[in-house]
Amino acid sequence: MERGRERWGSAAAFGAAALLLSGCGASAEPVPAEDAVARYDAVAEAVTGALPEQGWTLQENQRSVQEEDGQCVYSPGVWNGDGTLVGVVADPGWEEIAERLDPVLAEHGFESLGSPSRSGASLRVGTQDEHGAELVIDDQGTLSLRGALVDATTCTESALGL
Numbered sequence: 001m002e003r004g005r006e007r008w009g010s011a012a013a014f015g016a017a018a019l020l021l022s023g024c025g026a027s028a029e030p031v032p033a034e035d036a037v038a039r040y041d042a043v044a045e046a047v048t049g050a051l052p053e054q055g056w057t058l059q060e061n062q063r064s065v066q067e068e069d070g071q072c073v074y075s076p077g078v079w080n081g082d083g084t085l086v087g088v089v090a091d092p093g094w095e096e097i098a099e100r101l102d103p104v105l106a107e108h109g110f111e112s113l114g115s116p117s118r119s120g121a122s123l124r125v126g127t128q129d130e131h132g133a134e135l136v137i138d139d140q141g142t143l144s145l146r147g148a149l150v151d152a153t154t155c156t157e158s159a160l161g162l
Contacts, residue, residue, distance in 0.1 A: 028132030031117035032158050033152035040076035040133065040145055043108045047135070047143060050104045054081030054141055065157050074148045081141030087140045094125060108137060
C-alpha cells in the first residue's frame, strides 16, 4: 500500500510539472491535419476498449476545431459511460485504472495518468501527449479528449476531414 502512495506522489509531481511546461505551448508539436482525427479516434478506442464495462458513447456534438491564440486546436470529444466509473471508490480503485490505462496511453504517446484530483464533486485523472492533447477521465464515467494542436492550412472541420 505504501508503495502505491509513493507511486501516486511521484506521478502527481511529474504530472504537475508536465502540465505546467506543456501549457507554455512551445513544447507541443502540432499533429498533421490529415492524421488528427484517426489518431485521436484510435486513442479513444484504445482507452474505452481497456474499460469496456462502461459502455462508452461518443457525444458527437462535443467535437470541435477552432483557432486559439493563432493555433489550430482540435478537441476530439467527450465519451460518456453508462454510469459512474466501475471500481473507483477510493485511491486503490484509481491505481487499478492507471494500471489498465497507462500501457495503452504510452502506446499512443501519452504520459502516465497522474494522481486523482477533485473538480467540484468529481474525482478525475488526466494526462497529455506531445501534441498538447489532454485526456481526462472522471469518476462519473466521462472521458474527454481536448486541445490537440493541429498543423492545418485552414483551421476548419473540413481540413481535418470531419
